[in-house]
Amino acid sequence: MITKHIKKFNSSFEGFEFPPQKDVTWLNPDPxxxxxxxxxxxxxxxxxxxxxxxxxxxxxxxxxxxxxxxxxxxxxxxxxxxxxxxxxxxxxxxxxxxxxxxxxxxxxxxxxxxxYGSVIFYGDIQTPSVKASNSSFYPGAWDLGVTGKGVNIALTDTGVDNEHPGLSGKFVAGYDAVCYNPSDPNCILAGFGVRPTDGTFDPDDANQHGTACMGMASSTGVEADGSISNFTGAAPDAKLIDVRIGTDVGAGPFENYLLEQEFYESAMNGIQWIIDHRDDAWQGAQEEDYGIDIISLSWGITSHENGGSDGTDMHSRILDEAMEAGISVSVAAGNDGPDNDGLSGMGSSSLSITVGATDDQNTIDRDDDTVASYSSRGQRKDNGNGNPLDELKPEISAPGSNIIQAEACVTSGGCNNFIGGDASQNTYTGRGSGTSYATPSVSGIIALLIEANEDLTPIQIKEVLKQTSERKGEPSAPDIDPYWNRDFGYGMVDAFAAVSLAIHLKETNQTISMDPYIQNHLLSVNYENTSSCSDCVEVIGHTWGQMGSVESMQYRIDGGSWTFFAPNQILSGDNDSSSEIGPLTPLIWNLPIFHSQLSGGYHEVEVRATSDDQHSLPVLITVYVSSNNIQYQPFSILTLISVCLFVFVAGYSIMLQRKNDTDFSISKKININFINSSRVDKSQKFDYDNALDAQLIDD
CATH class of the missing domain: 3.30.70.80 (Peptidase S8 propeptide/proteinase inhibitor I9)
Incomplete structure (x- = not known):
């Protein structure tokens, strides 16, 4: 498991001293x-x-x-x-x-x-809804120059019919996790012996589930006649590592599987194979397509214990090991609805990115999105390690209802993989729902992040997704984290915001030194004159350490030198800056930005919290200054792209205009347009309408 040196440190700046912070003593050191x-x-x-x-x-x-x-x-x-x-x-x-x-x-x-647990599969609008592609409502991450190129997704499922026109050319490597044992009765019945383990085997889909999920992650939208549809995945240039845990006979591993025991074993075998081959130079592949970057799991393993898994079963622990090995894991939360007592195995993995499902109401506009009725709610069952943070599952939600699917061979009349048929003439058909289908969309978004910033670790990727998500619902565990909600996690995934932040971290050389356990969030921008901020904009936020202490606050303007600042106020939850505060207790900070500090034009303000030589994700604020006007705008990476704000896409120009309708006056010199920030507790709408969907197959 991840460990971190925990140090108690009180720093000062020109007479200002951070409140003393207790060491993290709530962690249980027992195995x-x-x-x-x-x-x-x-x-x-x-x-x-x-x-x-x-x-x-x-x-x-x-x-x-x-x-x-x-x-x-x-x-x-x-x-x-x-x-x-x-x-x-x-x-x-x-x-x-x-x-x-x-x-x-x-x-x-x-x-x-x-x-052993029991393996269960959870099974058009989606991609623009998660802001991967652009729409008339929202900008898209693709417009930032990323489409998942050079990133491999290990789709661990029933196999993928990669002959489908929307998946053609994606296969890099594959493995049959069922027929790894020559005595396996399923392999004997199908007339096959043990399959090669070097990645050269190309599994077919005996069910439909795997092909549908890969389509949601990375379909190009191509139809059999060569035309381009809107049924694209989140990362249309990502490639496929096809790991089948299904069978060669029957409809699929969760139907007609001869022994439940064998399904569990093949599932575990598939994940172990991925970990073992994560750095392989695949036969016939270009160098950019070597290795494995992401595991996408649209299924879970039920526990035989009351209350679901606590993440200590071996099928949850192996996913933790994959994350530690450098493979990002996106896994379905499950389809047990609001009354579940904990989550199943896999989705309970402490380190993995657990995905819940939303219902986008078949619209791109994210305003009307709700949690899907079937989506499993948190928290995860307590594993007794004393750390309350790893029980906060799911982390992210994405559209999972009524999603159009790439059609596998098995679902189309007259097509049979066993007698030479394939899915090359198939289209996109049927609708399904489930966290199965929310998960691959997030897998595709992770591919966009990796292309945007290859230095991000899996834990950092998870933090970027959490911090840039659109908040939904009231906090369910405010004493542990003020943003997590048991229905939506930390919010609805926002590919555009996440990729923007990933690019910013890379371009400003902040990736390696970013510590995901240092929290720093924007609360508000005060545009009214106060005793502490006359003729200025007051930026207010809060910070805390999840695994240690916050030592200092820094800000900079337009990429200049970092400057330590002592906020005019810094308050703990009980407004007493002198008493010692415990872990997970936020400290409120404020930073005045004066009109006189800035020349005309666009300016980017960054604020971050630090500890030792590491720092939090930066709060990003974009300000536009004219002779008598300052506009505060979201996603400051856009201003670095300059005129792209105005020639971007028609939809985004409309959005900016709509968001800029109302100005808030500070004085005759300063106006603030309070749009949003890439890391504020957002009221902004999310576009989940173009998200892909899946259906829980096992009713």
């Missing part, structure tokens, strides 16, 4: 198996196994690396080793009797005997 909610009696075995009758599918987790001697001992004891998961130091053993499972708790250095 996960000592705090998990899946083993409440702390005897090293999932509680549900002890209550089972008959054989139970199990895996065992070790506190250390697994040795060949371990495997030999287990085989001599009569166990079959189905799969080794090196990333989480675990072995999958398949079905065993309950008493045998209990006895395995005594095996040397086994820290948990775990029960």
């Amino acid at each position: 996960w198996w000592m705090t998990t909610s899946l083993d409440l009696d702390r005897n090293g075995i999932h509680d549900s196994i002890q209550n089972a009758t008959g054989p139970v599918n199990i895996g065992i987790s070790f506190s250390r690396e697994i040795t060949e001697e371990d495997k030999i001992k287990l085989m001599n004891m009569g166990f079959e080793i189905r799969l080794e998961l090196e990333s989480v130091k675990a072995l999958l053993l398949g079905p065993v009797e309950k008493q045998q499972a209990i006895e395995l708790t005594n095996f040397e250095d086994v820290v948990m005997v775990e029960r």
Whole structure:
């Protein structure tokens, strides 16, 4: 897991001293198996196994690396080793009797005997709605020059019919996670042996789910006749790593799967293969298409414990390992609706980006968007590690209702992959709903971010998505985080704002030093004269540390030198700047920007919080100054693109005009147009209408 040096430090600036901040003491240093909610009696075995009758599918987790001697001992004891998961130091053993499972708790250095979960798939308007493409309502991230080029998405699903005209040319590498074992009955029935593991195998889709999801992530919108439709994915130039966890027989892995055990094993095998091959130079690929950048998971694994997963099961932990290995993971929250008791495995992964679904009402305008009725709500079940932040799931929401799908071969009459058919003549048809279909849209947006700024880590990408999202709903856990909502997460994803911020971080060399655990947010801009701010604009925000202390505040104008500033006021939640405050307690800051400081034209103001040599994401404020007017505008990266503000696209020019209708007067010299900021708690509308959608297949 990610660790960070935690230091208590009180800095001062010309007599100003930050309030003393307590060290982070709420973190429990015990290992996960000592705090998990899946083993409440702390005897090293999932509680549900002890209550089972008959054989139970199990895996065992070790506190250390697994040795060949371990495997030999287990085989001599009569166990079959189905799969080794090196990333989480675990072995999958398949079905065993309950008493045998209990006895395995005594095996040397086994820290948990775990029960397999059950894998469930969650299954036009979407892309402009998430602001990937532009529309008459909103600007789009594509207009910033990014389309996902050079980024590989590992679509881990039922396979993808990449012969579809909208997916043609995207295949880079593939793997059949089902037929990795030559004794697998599904492979025997289909007439196949073990498949190659070097990425050269190209799986087909036996269900439709995988093709639909990849279309939502990266379809080009091309039709069979060569014409271009509006059914594009969020990242139309992203490429495909096709990892199938489905079957070669029947309709798909969640239908007609001979053994539930095998589906779980193939799912885990697929993810382990991705981690192992994340840096591969794929056969026949260009260098820019090497490796794996993103895992897109539109399915979950149910827990046998009451209340869902707490993120300590091996299928959640392996996703944490993928994030740590440098692969961004976008995973569905699930389709259990508002009354769920926690989230399923996969979506409960502490580090992954968990995606909830919105209903865009089939419009691009984001004003009417609501949380989808089926979308699983947070929080995640508590894992007992003392950190309340990792229970705040989901992080992001995206359109997931009534989404048009790329049509796989299996869903069109007369097309059969097994007798030489393919999806090359197929179109985009049918509508589906589910967090399954919200997730690949976010995967595509992550591809845009990686193209925009290749130095961003998966954790930084998650933070950029969170900070640039459009806030929805009241905070559900204000004592932990003032922005998270159990329905929408930190808000509805905004591709344009996220890519703008990613570009800014790259162009200003702030990526490497950005610490996602230092929080700094814009609250408001005060345009009225006050005792502390006459003839100026007062920028107000708040800051706090999630893993340590905030040491100082800095600002700069137009990319100049960073200047430390001592706010006129800095208040903790109880308005007492002298008392020691605890972790997660925001400090309010303010910064006056005087008219006399700025010449005519556009100016960009940045404010950030710092700790040691690292800093928060910057608050970005764009100001336009004329002889008697200042306009405050959103997404300051646009002003750096200069006249693009006015020749951008017709839709964005209209939006700016609409947002600029009302000016707020400070004095005769200064007017403020309060539009928005890329990191303010936004009231701005989001365009989710052009988002792709999916249907929960397993009703």
